[in-house]
Amino acid sequence: MIQNTRIQKLNDRDRRVDGGYVLYWMQEAQRPHGNAALETAIRGANKYGLPVVVCYGLMDGYPEANSRHYAFMLEGLRDCAEGFRDRGIAFSVRHGMPGDVALALSDQAAAVICDRSYFPAQVGWRKKLAEKATCPVVQVETETVVPVDVASDKSEYAARTIRPKIHRVWDEYLVPLDETDPDVSADHLKFESDIDVEDTHAALETLDLDRSVKPVRRFRGGQREARRRLNTFVNETLDGYANGRNEPSAGQTSFLSPYLHFGHISPVEMALAARNADTGSGNDSGSFIEELIVRRELAINYVAFEPRFDEYQALPDWARKTLEDHAVDEREYVYDRETLETCATHDPHWNDAMREMVHTGFLHNYMRMYWAKKILEWSITPEAAFDTALALNNKYFLDGRDPNSYANVAWCFGLHDRAWTERPVFGKIRYMNANGLNRKFDMAAYSEFVDALVEAEAV
Ligand SMILES: Cc1cc2nc3c(=O)[nH]c(=O)nc-3n(C[C@H](O)[C@H](O)[C@H](O)COP(=O)(O)OP(=O)(O)OC[C@H]3O[C@@H](n4cnc5c(N)ncnc54)[C@H](O)[C@@H]3O)c2cc1C
Numbered sequence: 001m002i003q004n005t006r007i008q009k010l011n012d013r014d015r016r017v018d019g020g021y022v023l024y025w026m027q028e029a030q031r032p033h034g035n036a037a038l039e040t041a042i043r044g045a046n047k048y049g050l051p052v053v054v055c056y057g058l059m060d061g062y063p064e065a066n067s068r069h070y071a072f073m074l075e076g077l078r079d080c081a082e083g084f085r086d087r088g089i090a091f092s093v094r095h096g097m098p099g100d101v102a103l104a105l106s107d108q109a110a111a112v113i114c115d116r117s118y119f120p121a122q123v124g125w126r127k128k129l130a131e132k133a134t135c136p137v138v139q140v141e142t143e144t145v146v147p148v149d150v151a152s153d154k155s156e157y158a159a160r161t162i163r164p165k166i167h168r169v170w171d172e173y174l175v176p177l178d179e180t181d182p183d184v185s186a187d188h189l190k191f192e193s194d195i196d197v198e199d200t201h202a203a204l205e206t207l208d209l210d211r212s213v214k215p216v217r218r219f220r221g222g223q224r225e226a227r228r229r230l231n232t233f234v235n236e237t238l239d240g241y242a243n244g245r246n247e248p249s250a251g252q253t254s255f256l257s258p259y260l261h262f263g264h265i266s267p268v269e270m271a272l273a274a275r276n277a278d279t280g281s282g283n284d285s286g287s288f289i290e291e292l293i294v295r296r297e298l299a300i301n302y303v304a305f306e307p308r309f310d311e312y313q314a315l316p317d318w319a320r321k322t323l324e325d326h327a328v329d330e331r332e333y334v335y336d337r338e339t340l341e342t343c344a345t346h347d348p349h350w351n352d353a354m355r356e357m358v359h360t361g362f363l364h365n366y367m368r369m370y371w372a373k374k375i376l377e378w379s380i381t382p383e384a385a386f387d388t389a390l391a392l393n394n395k396y397f398l399d400g401r402d403p404n405s406y407a408n409v410a411w412c413f414g415l416h417d418r419a420w421t422e423r424p425v426f427g428k429i430r431y432m433n434a435n436g437l438n439r440k441f442d443m444a445a446y447s448e449f450v451d452a453l454v455e456a457e458a459v
Helices: 036-048 067-086 098-106 120-132 159-173 200-206 223-237 257-261 267-275 282-305 317-325 337-341 348-360 365-377 382-396 403-411 434-440 443-458
Strands: 007-009 021-025 052-058 090-095 109-115 137-140
Touching: 021 036, 021 098, 036 052, 036 109, 036 137, 052 067, 052 098, 067 090, 067 200, 067 223, 090 098, 098 109, 098 120, 109 120, 120 137, 159 282, 223 257, 223 267, 267 282, 282 403, 337 348, 337 382, 348 365, 348 382, 348 443, 365 382, 365 403, 382 403
Parallel strands: 021 052, 021 109, 052 090, 109 137
Antiparallel strands: 007 137
16 A cells, blocks of 8 residues: 555646656665555556656765765665566666656656655755656655654654654554556666666776775675565564663664665565564564654654754754853863774774774664764864764765764754753763763673674675
8 A cells, every 4th residue: 555645746747648658766765675656656657558667877976975885775776676677677777867867767758756855955856857857757755654744744852742643643654565566568678777787896886986985794785685684683683672772782683774774675664574573572563663663753854854954053952052061171082083983092882883883884873872972072072073973974884874864963962852960071961971881781792793793894
Protein backbone atom coordinates (compact mmCIF):
# COMPACT_ATOMS: atom_id res chain seq x y z
CA MET A 1 0.00 0.00 0.00
CA ILE A 2 1.19 3.52 -0.83
CA GLN A 3 -0.59 6.11 1.29
CA ASN A 4 -1.85 9.18 -0.62
CA THR A 5 -0.17 11.40 1.96
CA ARG A 6 3.22 10.24 0.61
CA ILE A 7 2.38 11.59 -2.84
CA GLN A 8 2.51 15.20 -4.06
CA LYS A 9 2.05 16.62 -7.55
CA LEU A 10 4.86 19.11 -8.16
CA ASN A 11 3.25 20.65 -11.29
CA ASP A 12 -0.08 20.64 -13.14
CA ARG A 13 0.99 19.25 -16.50
CA ASP A 14 -1.05 16.56 -18.28
CA ARG A 15 0.41 13.17 -19.06
CA ARG A 16 2.33 13.24 -22.35
CA VAL A 17 0.23 10.90 -24.48
CA ASP A 18 3.07 10.03 -26.85
CA GLY A 19 5.56 9.52 -23.99
CA GLY A 20 7.52 6.29 -24.39
CA TYR A 21 8.01 5.42 -20.71
CA VAL A 22 7.43 6.47 -17.12
CA LEU A 23 10.63 7.91 -15.70
CA TYR A 24 11.66 7.45 -12.07
CA TRP A 25 14.33 9.99 -11.14
CA MET A 26 16.03 8.16 -8.28
CA GLN A 27 17.92 10.25 -5.75
CA GLU A 28 17.15 9.56 -2.08
CA ALA A 29 15.87 5.97 -2.29
CA GLN A 30 18.75 4.21 -4.04
CA ARG A 31 17.22 0.74 -3.98
CA PRO A 32 15.38 -1.57 -6.38
CA HIS A 33 12.98 -2.98 -3.76
CA GLY A 34 10.93 -1.53 -0.91
CA ASN A 35 10.80 1.78 -2.76
CA ALA A 36 7.40 3.52 -2.83
CA ALA A 37 8.51 5.98 -5.54
CA LEU A 38 9.59 3.17 -7.86
CA GLU A 39 6.37 1.26 -7.19
CA THR A 40 4.36 4.40 -7.99
CA ALA A 41 6.21 4.65 -11.31
CA ILE A 42 5.52 0.97 -12.08
CA ARG A 43 1.81 1.29 -11.29
CA GLY A 44 1.53 4.35 -13.52
CA ALA A 45 3.42 2.64 -16.32
CA ASN A 46 1.21 -0.48 -16.08
CA LYS A 47 -1.89 1.67 -16.25
CA TYR A 48 -0.78 3.12 -19.60
CA GLY A 49 1.00 0.03 -20.94
CA LEU A 50 4.45 1.66 -20.80
CA PRO A 51 7.88 0.49 -19.64
CA VAL A 52 9.72 2.03 -16.67
CA VAL A 53 13.05 3.85 -16.91
CA VAL A 54 15.09 4.83 -13.86
CA CYS A 55 17.76 7.54 -14.09
CA TYR A 56 20.48 8.60 -11.71
CA GLY A 57 22.60 11.73 -12.13
CA LEU A 58 26.08 11.23 -10.71
CA MET A 59 27.85 14.53 -10.15
CA ASP A 60 31.50 15.20 -9.39
CA GLY A 61 32.49 16.86 -6.16
CA TYR A 62 29.19 16.71 -4.29
CA PRO A 63 29.56 19.12 -1.32
CA GLU A 64 31.47 17.45 1.54
CA ALA A 65 31.42 14.02 -0.15
CA ASN A 66 34.72 12.16 -0.67
CA SER A 67 35.81 8.82 -2.10
CA ARG A 68 34.62 7.00 1.04
CA HIS A 69 31.06 8.16 0.41
CA TYR A 70 31.19 7.72 -3.37
CA ALA A 71 32.55 4.15 -3.14
CA PHE A 72 29.73 3.11 -0.81
CA MET A 73 27.15 4.81 -3.01
CA LEU A 74 28.49 3.16 -6.18
CA GLU A 75 28.16 -0.25 -4.53
CA GLY A 76 24.52 0.59 -3.93
CA LEU A 77 24.05 1.66 -7.55
CA ARG A 78 25.53 -1.67 -8.66
CA ASP A 79 22.79 -3.45 -6.67
CA CYS A 80 20.24 -1.16 -8.28
CA ALA A 81 21.50 -2.08 -11.77
CA GLU A 82 21.07 -5.78 -11.01
CA GLY A 83 17.70 -5.36 -9.30
CA PHE A 84 16.26 -3.21 -12.09
CA ARG A 85 17.50 -5.61 -14.77
CA ASP A 86 15.79 -8.51 -12.98
CA ARG A 87 12.54 -6.56 -12.96
CA GLY A 88 12.65 -5.51 -16.64
CA ILE A 89 13.35 -1.86 -15.80
CA ALA A 90 15.88 0.25 -17.76
CA PHE A 91 18.54 2.07 -15.72
CA SER A 92 20.60 4.98 -16.94
CA VAL A 93 23.42 6.41 -14.82
CA ARG A 94 24.65 9.66 -16.28
CA HIS A 95 27.47 11.94 -15.35
CA GLY A 96 26.00 15.33 -14.49
CA MET A 97 23.80 17.38 -12.20
CA PRO A 98 20.94 15.12 -11.07
CA GLY A 99 18.17 17.56 -11.99
CA ASP A 100 19.65 18.14 -15.47
CA VAL A 101 19.90 14.41 -16.12
CA ALA A 102 16.25 13.96 -15.11
CA LEU A 103 15.15 16.92 -17.24
CA ALA A 104 16.91 15.55 -20.33
CA LEU A 105 15.17 12.17 -19.97
CA SER A 106 11.81 13.73 -19.11
CA ASP A 107 11.60 14.87 -22.77
CA GLN A 108 10.33 11.50 -23.94
CA ALA A 109 8.50 10.52 -20.75
CA ALA A 110 4.76 10.27 -20.15
CA ALA A 111 5.39 11.33 -16.54
CA VAL A 112 8.23 11.69 -14.03
CA ILE A 113 8.19 10.29 -10.51
CA CYS A 114 10.81 11.46 -8.00
CA ASP A 115 11.51 10.70 -4.36
CA ARG A 116 11.65 13.38 -1.66
CA SER A 117 14.58 15.13 -0.03
CA TYR A 118 14.43 17.62 2.83
CA PHE A 119 17.60 19.59 2.08
CA PRO A 120 16.97 23.00 0.49
CA ALA A 121 19.35 22.47 -2.46
CA GLN A 122 17.70 19.20 -3.40
CA VAL A 123 14.20 20.56 -2.85
CA GLY A 124 15.28 23.28 -5.33
CA TRP A 125 16.35 20.67 -7.94
CA ARG A 126 12.90 19.11 -7.83
CA LYS A 127 11.16 22.46 -8.04
CA LYS A 128 13.22 23.40 -11.09
CA LEU A 129 12.47 20.10 -12.80
CA ALA A 130 8.75 20.53 -12.12
CA GLU A 131 8.84 24.02 -13.68
CA LYS A 132 10.79 22.99 -16.78
CA ALA A 133 9.45 19.52 -17.54
CA THR A 134 6.65 19.32 -20.09
CA CYS A 135 5.03 16.32 -18.40
CA PRO A 136 3.72 15.74 -14.86
CA VAL A 137 6.27 15.53 -12.03
CA VAL A 138 5.05 13.65 -8.98
CA GLN A 139 6.99 13.33 -5.73
CA VAL A 140 6.70 10.30 -3.45
CA GLU A 141 8.04 10.42 0.12
CA THR A 142 10.00 7.22 0.68
CA GLU A 143 12.50 7.88 3.48
CA THR A 144 10.24 8.36 6.47
CA VAL A 145 7.73 6.07 8.13
CA VAL A 146 5.36 8.98 8.82
CA PRO A 147 5.55 11.68 6.09
CA VAL A 148 7.21 14.76 7.53
CA ASP A 149 4.21 17.07 6.96
CA VAL A 150 1.80 14.55 8.44
CA ALA A 151 3.88 14.29 11.62
CA SER A 152 3.99 18.05 12.17
CA ASP A 153 3.68 21.44 10.50
CA LYS A 154 6.52 23.11 12.44
CA SER A 155 10.01 22.65 13.84
CA GLU A 156 9.43 20.48 16.90
CA TYR A 157 10.82 21.39 20.29
CA ALA A 158 11.96 17.93 21.41
CA ALA A 159 11.37 14.20 21.08
CA ARG A 160 8.63 14.46 23.68
CA THR A 161 6.64 16.91 21.51
CA ILE A 162 6.86 14.95 18.23
CA ARG A 163 6.50 11.45 19.78
CA PRO A 164 2.72 11.59 20.44
CA LYS A 165 2.11 13.05 16.97
CA ILE A 166 3.99 10.18 15.36
CA HIS A 167 2.47 7.51 17.60
CA ARG A 168 -1.02 8.74 16.80
CA VAL A 169 -0.67 7.90 13.09
CA TRP A 170 2.18 5.43 12.66
CA ASP A 171 0.02 2.30 12.36
CA GLU A 172 -1.35 3.69 9.12
CA TYR A 173 2.21 3.79 7.71
CA LEU A 174 3.66 0.64 9.24
CA VAL A 175 2.39 -1.62 6.50
CA PRO A 176 4.34 -3.62 3.92
CA LEU A 177 4.77 -2.23 0.42
CA ASP A 178 3.34 -4.59 -2.22
CA GLU A 179 5.55 -4.94 -5.26
CA THR A 180 4.33 -5.38 -8.85
CA ASP A 181 6.72 -5.87 -11.76
CA PRO A 182 6.20 -3.81 -14.93
CA ASP A 183 3.83 -5.42 -17.47
CA VAL A 184 5.95 -4.02 -20.29
CA SER A 185 9.65 -4.80 -20.11
CA ALA A 186 12.12 -2.02 -20.95
CA ASP A 187 14.61 -4.49 -22.39
CA HIS A 188 14.04 -3.18 -25.92
CA LEU A 189 14.87 0.41 -24.93
CA LYS A 190 18.47 1.38 -25.43
CA PHE A 191 19.45 3.77 -22.70
CA GLU A 192 23.06 4.81 -22.58
CA SER A 193 24.87 5.11 -19.25
CA ASP A 194 28.01 7.27 -19.12
CA ILE A 195 29.18 5.41 -16.06
CA ASP A 196 29.30 1.65 -15.73
CA VAL A 197 28.36 0.97 -12.11
CA GLU A 198 28.99 -2.77 -12.49
CA ASP A 199 32.71 -1.96 -12.03
CA THR A 200 32.61 0.33 -9.00
CA HIS A 201 36.42 0.73 -8.80
CA ALA A 202 36.68 1.90 -12.40
CA ALA A 203 33.63 4.16 -11.94
CA LEU A 204 35.25 5.76 -8.88
CA GLU A 205 38.40 6.48 -10.88
CA THR A 206 36.48 8.40 -13.55
CA LEU A 207 35.03 10.90 -11.07
CA ASP A 208 36.60 14.18 -10.08
CA LEU A 209 36.33 14.15 -6.29
CA ASP A 210 38.05 14.60 -2.95
CA ARG A 211 40.16 11.46 -2.44
CA SER A 212 41.62 12.46 0.94
CA VAL A 213 39.34 10.05 2.85
CA LYS A 214 39.59 6.45 1.76
CA PRO A 215 36.81 3.90 1.27
CA VAL A 216 36.42 1.41 4.15
CA ARG A 217 36.26 -2.37 4.30
CA ARG A 218 33.94 -2.44 7.32
CA PHE A 219 30.85 -1.47 5.31
CA ARG A 220 29.93 -2.60 1.82
CA GLY A 221 27.13 -0.56 0.27
CA GLY A 222 23.90 -1.72 -1.34
CA GLN A 223 20.47 -3.13 -0.64
CA ARG A 224 21.67 -6.73 -0.58
CA GLU A 225 24.14 -6.02 2.22
CA ALA A 226 21.62 -3.80 4.05
CA ARG A 227 19.05 -6.60 4.05
CA ARG A 228 21.68 -9.12 5.21
CA ARG A 229 22.55 -6.83 8.12
CA LEU A 230 18.89 -6.27 8.98
CA ASN A 231 18.30 -10.00 8.99
CA THR A 232 21.29 -10.61 11.28
CA PHE A 233 20.12 -7.82 13.55
CA VAL A 234 16.55 -9.02 14.02
CA ASN A 235 17.60 -12.67 14.40
CA GLU A 236 20.70 -12.29 16.52
CA THR A 237 21.16 -8.89 18.14
CA LEU A 238 17.74 -7.34 18.67
CA ASP A 239 17.42 -9.53 21.76
CA GLY A 240 18.98 -7.32 24.46
CA TYR A 241 19.01 -4.10 22.36
CA ALA A 242 17.18 -2.03 25.01
CA ASN A 243 19.88 -2.64 27.61
CA GLY A 244 22.88 -3.25 25.36
CA ARG A 245 22.53 -0.49 22.79
CA ASN A 246 24.63 1.96 24.82
CA GLU A 247 27.66 -0.30 25.33
CA PRO A 248 30.23 0.91 22.75
CA SER A 249 31.89 -2.45 22.04
CA ALA A 250 28.85 -4.73 22.37
CA GLY A 251 27.91 -4.71 18.66
CA GLN A 252 24.29 -4.66 19.81
CA THR A 253 22.94 -2.12 17.30
CA SER A 254 21.93 -2.58 13.67
CA PHE A 255 24.81 -0.63 11.98
CA LEU A 256 22.27 0.39 9.35
CA SER A 257 22.60 4.19 9.47
CA PRO A 258 24.91 4.35 6.39
CA TYR A 259 22.34 2.30 4.46
CA LEU A 260 19.50 4.55 5.59
CA HIS A 261 21.50 7.60 4.58
CA PHE A 262 21.98 6.40 1.00
CA GLY A 263 18.47 4.96 0.77
CA HIS A 264 19.75 1.39 0.48
CA ILE A 265 17.03 0.23 2.85
CA SER A 266 13.54 1.41 3.70
CA PRO A 267 12.83 2.56 7.28
CA VAL A 268 9.37 0.97 7.01
CA GLU A 269 10.94 -2.38 6.17
CA MET A 270 13.33 -2.04 9.14
CA ALA A 271 10.56 -1.12 11.58
CA LEU A 272 8.33 -3.97 10.42
CA ALA A 273 11.20 -6.45 10.68
CA ALA A 274 11.81 -5.39 14.29
CA ARG A 275 8.12 -5.41 15.16
CA ASN A 276 7.57 -8.89 13.70
CA ALA A 277 10.82 -10.42 14.94
CA ASP A 278 10.71 -13.72 16.82
CA THR A 279 13.61 -12.62 19.01
CA GLY A 280 13.86 -9.88 21.62
CA SER A 281 11.30 -8.49 24.04
CA GLY A 282 8.69 -5.82 23.35
CA ASN A 283 11.06 -3.49 25.13
CA ASP A 284 13.87 -4.31 22.68
CA SER A 285 11.81 -3.74 19.53
CA GLY A 286 10.11 -0.69 21.12
CA SER A 287 13.47 0.85 21.95
CA PHE A 288 14.78 0.23 18.42
CA ILE A 289 11.65 1.69 16.83
CA GLU A 290 11.91 4.74 19.09
CA GLU A 291 15.39 5.45 17.66
CA LEU A 292 14.49 4.55 14.09
CA ILE A 293 11.24 6.46 13.88
CA VAL A 294 10.88 9.07 16.63
CA ARG A 295 14.53 10.18 16.91
CA ARG A 296 15.34 9.85 13.22
CA GLU A 297 12.17 11.62 12.10
CA LEU A 298 12.71 14.39 14.65
CA ALA A 299 16.01 15.03 12.84
CA ILE A 300 14.20 15.09 9.50
CA ASN A 301 11.65 17.50 10.97
CA TYR A 302 14.55 19.79 12.00
CA VAL A 303 16.05 19.91 8.51
CA ALA A 304 12.66 20.26 6.82
CA PHE A 305 11.45 23.14 9.00
CA GLU A 306 14.65 24.95 10.11
CA PRO A 307 16.32 26.78 7.19
CA ARG A 308 19.52 27.29 9.26
CA PHE A 309 19.75 23.61 10.20
CA ASP A 310 23.54 23.60 9.63
CA GLU A 311 24.25 26.76 11.64
CA TYR A 312 25.12 27.42 15.26
CA GLN A 313 22.67 30.35 15.16
CA ALA A 314 19.74 27.91 14.89
CA LEU A 315 20.38 26.52 18.39
CA PRO A 316 17.67 27.40 20.93
CA ASP A 317 18.06 30.83 22.60
CA TRP A 318 18.67 29.35 26.06
CA ALA A 319 21.53 27.20 24.71
CA ARG A 320 23.28 30.04 22.90
CA LYS A 321 22.80 32.32 25.92
CA THR A 322 24.36 29.90 28.39
CA LEU A 323 27.25 29.07 26.02
CA GLU A 324 27.86 32.80 25.53
CA ASP A 325 27.89 33.34 29.31
CA HIS A 326 30.68 30.78 29.53
CA ALA A 327 32.56 31.64 26.34
CA VAL A 328 35.28 33.37 28.35
CA ASP A 329 35.80 30.48 30.81
CA GLU A 330 39.30 29.11 30.82
CA ARG A 331 39.67 25.86 28.83
CA GLU A 332 42.03 23.32 30.37
CA TYR A 333 42.83 21.94 26.91
CA VAL A 334 42.40 23.56 23.50
CA TYR A 335 43.05 21.47 20.41
CA ASP A 336 43.23 22.47 16.79
CA ARG A 337 41.65 20.42 14.01
CA GLU A 338 44.90 18.68 13.08
CA THR A 339 45.41 17.38 16.62
CA LEU A 340 41.84 16.12 16.63
CA GLU A 341 42.09 14.44 13.23
CA THR A 342 45.35 12.72 14.14
CA CYS A 343 43.73 11.34 17.32
CA ALA A 344 46.40 13.01 19.43
CA THR A 345 44.55 14.52 22.41
CA HIS A 346 45.35 13.68 26.07
CA ASP A 347 42.12 11.59 26.31
CA PRO A 348 42.54 7.92 25.25
CA HIS A 349 38.78 7.27 25.01
CA TRP A 350 38.28 10.23 22.71
CA ASN A 351 41.29 9.21 20.61
CA ASP A 352 39.83 5.70 20.28
CA ALA A 353 36.50 7.15 19.13
CA MET A 354 38.26 9.34 16.57
CA ARG A 355 40.32 6.36 15.35
CA GLU A 356 37.13 4.35 14.81
CA MET A 357 35.63 7.25 12.89
CA VAL A 358 38.68 8.11 10.74
CA HIS A 359 39.54 4.53 9.84
CA THR A 360 36.12 2.86 9.60
CA GLY A 361 33.58 5.62 8.84
CA PHE A 362 31.33 4.77 11.79
CA LEU A 363 31.03 5.33 15.55
CA HIS A 364 28.72 4.04 18.22
CA ASN A 365 25.98 6.50 19.30
CA TYR A 366 27.20 6.89 22.89
CA MET A 367 30.76 7.57 21.75
CA ARG A 368 29.44 10.10 19.20
CA MET A 369 27.90 12.05 22.08
CA TYR A 370 31.12 11.94 24.11
CA TRP A 371 33.14 12.84 21.02
CA ALA A 372 31.14 16.00 20.23
CA LYS A 373 30.82 17.10 23.88
CA LYS A 374 34.61 17.00 24.22
CA ILE A 375 35.05 19.11 21.09
CA LEU A 376 32.83 21.70 22.79
CA GLU A 377 35.01 21.49 25.93
CA TRP A 378 38.32 21.79 24.01
CA SER A 379 37.53 24.53 21.50
CA ILE A 380 38.27 28.20 21.80
CA THR A 381 34.60 29.18 21.31
CA PRO A 382 31.32 27.21 21.13
CA GLU A 383 30.80 28.40 17.53
CA ALA A 384 34.21 27.01 16.52
CA ALA A 385 33.38 23.75 18.31
CA PHE A 386 30.08 23.44 16.44
CA ASP A 387 31.74 24.01 13.06
CA THR A 388 34.55 21.56 13.82
CA ALA A 389 32.22 18.81 15.06
CA LEU A 390 29.92 19.13 12.04
CA ALA A 391 32.79 19.25 9.53
CA LEU A 392 34.52 16.17 10.98
CA ASN A 393 31.19 14.34 11.31
CA ASN A 394 30.44 14.86 7.63
CA LYS A 395 33.98 14.20 6.45
CA TYR A 396 34.49 10.80 8.06
CA PHE A 397 31.11 9.18 8.74
CA LEU A 398 29.53 7.15 5.96
CA ASP A 399 26.20 8.32 7.37
CA GLY A 400 27.37 11.97 7.52
CA ARG A 401 25.59 14.82 5.67
CA ASP A 402 22.31 13.35 6.87
CA PRO A 403 19.46 15.08 8.76
CA ASN A 404 20.75 13.03 11.71
CA SER A 405 24.18 14.65 11.38
CA TYR A 406 22.82 18.18 11.75
CA ALA A 407 20.25 17.47 14.47
CA ASN A 408 22.57 15.31 16.54
CA VAL A 409 25.60 17.57 16.45
CA ALA A 410 23.22 20.40 17.40
CA TRP A 411 21.78 18.17 20.17
CA CYS A 412 25.23 18.11 21.78
CA PHE A 413 24.94 21.91 21.95
CA GLY A 414 21.41 21.93 23.46
CA LEU A 415 18.98 21.36 20.55
CA HIS A 416 15.99 19.16 21.51
CA ASP A 417 17.45 18.93 25.04
CA ARG A 418 16.88 20.79 28.32
CA ALA A 419 19.03 22.82 30.71
CA TRP A 420 21.18 20.90 33.22
CA THR A 421 23.26 21.94 36.22
CA GLU A 422 25.48 24.88 35.31
CA ARG A 423 29.24 24.30 35.07
CA PRO A 424 32.29 25.93 33.44
CA VAL A 425 32.52 26.06 29.62
CA PHE A 426 29.30 24.03 29.09
CA GLY A 427 27.05 26.37 31.07
CA LYS A 428 23.70 24.57 31.28
CA ILE A 429 24.41 22.27 28.32
CA ARG A 430 24.43 18.56 29.24
CA TYR A 431 27.94 17.51 30.24
CA MET A 432 29.78 14.20 29.79
CA ASN A 433 33.09 13.04 31.19
CA ALA A 434 35.48 10.10 31.05
CA ASN A 435 34.53 8.96 34.57
CA GLY A 436 31.00 8.32 33.31
CA LEU A 437 32.34 6.16 30.50
CA ASN A 438 34.63 4.21 32.83
CA ARG A 439 31.84 3.69 35.35
CA LYS A 440 29.26 2.46 32.85
CA PHE A 441 31.25 0.60 30.18
CA ASP A 442 34.19 -1.69 29.64
CA MET A 443 36.42 0.92 28.00
CA ALA A 444 39.43 -1.41 27.80
CA ALA A 445 37.28 -3.72 25.67
CA TYR A 446 36.29 -0.72 23.52
CA SER A 447 39.94 0.16 22.94
CA GLU A 448 40.74 -3.41 21.88
CA PHE A 449 37.66 -3.41 19.65
CA VAL A 450 38.93 -0.26 17.88
CA ASP A 451 42.46 -1.71 17.56
CA ALA A 452 41.03 -4.74 15.78
CA LEU A 453 38.88 -2.60 13.47
CA VAL A 454 41.77 -0.31 12.56
CA GLU A 455 44.04 -3.29 11.92
CA ALA A 456 41.43 -4.88 9.64
CA GLU A 457 41.26 -1.69 7.56
CA ALA A 458 45.05 -1.62 7.18
CA VAL A 459 45.35 -5.13 5.69
C1 LIG B 1 27.22 13.85 17.79
C2 LIG B 1 26.39 12.87 17.03
C3 LIG B 1 26.50 12.82 15.66
C4 LIG B 1 25.71 11.92 14.92
N1 LIG B 1 25.85 11.91 13.56
C5 LIG B 1 25.05 11.10 12.83
C6 LIG B 1 25.15 11.09 11.42
O1 LIG B 1 25.97 11.81 10.83
N2 LIG B 1 24.33 10.27 10.72
C7 LIG B 1 23.45 9.44 11.35
O2 LIG B 1 22.71 8.69 10.67
N3 LIG B 1 23.32 9.42 12.69
C8 LIG B 1 24.10 10.22 13.45
N4 LIG B 1 23.97 10.22 14.81
C9 LIG B 1 22.89 9.41 15.43
C10 LIG B 1 23.31 8.00 15.85
O3 LIG B 1 24.51 8.03 16.58
C11 LIG B 1 23.47 7.05 14.67
O4 LIG B 1 22.35 7.12 13.84
C12 LIG B 1 23.59 5.60 15.19
O5 LIG B 1 24.71 5.51 16.03
C13 LIG B 1 23.72 4.67 14.01
O6 LIG B 1 23.99 3.37 14.45
P1 LIG B 1 22.99 2.19 14.19
O7 LIG B 1 22.45 2.26 12.81
O8 LIG B 1 23.68 0.93 14.60
O9 LIG B 1 21.83 2.55 15.21
P2 LIG B 1 20.64 1.68 15.83
O10 LIG B 1 20.77 1.77 17.30
O11 LIG B 1 20.61 0.35 15.22
O12 LIG B 1 19.36 2.52 15.46
C14 LIG B 1 18.62 2.31 14.25
C15 LIG B 1 18.48 3.62 13.52
O13 LIG B 1 17.81 4.57 14.35
C16 LIG B 1 18.34 5.86 14.10
N5 LIG B 1 18.97 6.39 15.31
C17 LIG B 1 19.68 5.72 16.25
N6 LIG B 1 20.11 6.56 17.21
C18 LIG B 1 19.66 7.78 16.85
C19 LIG B 1 19.76 9.09 17.43
N7 LIG B 1 20.41 9.31 18.57
N8 LIG B 1 19.17 10.11 16.79
C20 LIG B 1 18.50 9.92 15.63
N9 LIG B 1 18.37 8.71 15.03
C21 LIG B 1 18.94 7.67 15.64
C22 LIG B 1 19.41 5.71 13.02
O14 LIG B 1 18.82 5.98 11.77
C23 LIG B 1 19.82 4.26 13.16
O15 LIG B 1 20.39 3.69 12.00
C24 LIG B 1 24.79 11.08 15.59
C25 LIG B 1 24.68 11.14 16.98
C26 LIG B 1 25.47 12.02 17.69
C27 LIG B 1 25.32 12.08 19.18
